[in-house]
Amino acid sequence: VSSFLLVPLATARLRLEPIREHHADALYDGIRDPSLYTYETDEPPRTLRALRSRYAHLEPGRSPNEDQHWLNWVPIVRENERAIGFVQATVADDLTYASIGYAIVPEFQRRGYGAEAVGAMSDHLLANGVSVLHAVIDVRNTASIALAERLGFERTATRRSDDVIGGVRGIDHDYVRRAGGARRNAESSPS
């Protein structure tokens, strides 16, 4: 691991492991669910081999040309060791800016795991010098909007999407959270 920001994290119920190739085996079935890609330009992985290769490329935590941190963590439920999705951040080298993303596989949704995992990543990045976190969320994505607002992200703009998904250019909200910003629950801590 060559990004100093890519360290193991922990919350009350979860361990967040820096992504490794082997996580593909546990996540493959769940992460292929089409419902995870309704508002994403990404597509479900076509094969386990492709997912393993993708995760292997993400292991170092750096972009291929080394000018950004590419951080991905896999949240694991401590109680039963199940891998439940991923949280990710693309961070500028000067730490002025991070763009975040996340997905929780359907079987594990609506139990607070998404907020717990994204909250842990957000707290970690802001505590380690990142100035601003930015999430781009489709206006129809009520689950993601609720998650971001619960974690103290503030809506700063609503605009035509940069992306065309299924032939349609949607409308996105921009959400940001800054270092020192408010947050409703603060149960996470670095492990």
Ligand SMILES: CC(C)(COP(=O)(O)OP(=O)(O)OC[C@H]1O[C@@H](n2cnc3c(N)ncnc32)[C@H](O)[C@@H]1OP(=O)(O)O)[C@@H](O)C(=O)NCCC(=O)NCCS
């Ligand atoms: C967004 C996502 C990660 C939420 O994960 P989750 O583990 O179900 O979220 P949580 O259980 O922590 O819920 C967080 C908040 O969202 C709300 N929520 C969750 N799913 C919801 C849904 N389907 N509809 C409405 N609200 C929902 C919860 O009630 C909670 O709000 P509250 O704090 O006001 O009670 C998950 O739905 C997902 O993976 N979606 C597909 C991928 C995606 O859209 N990623 C984000 C792209 S911007």
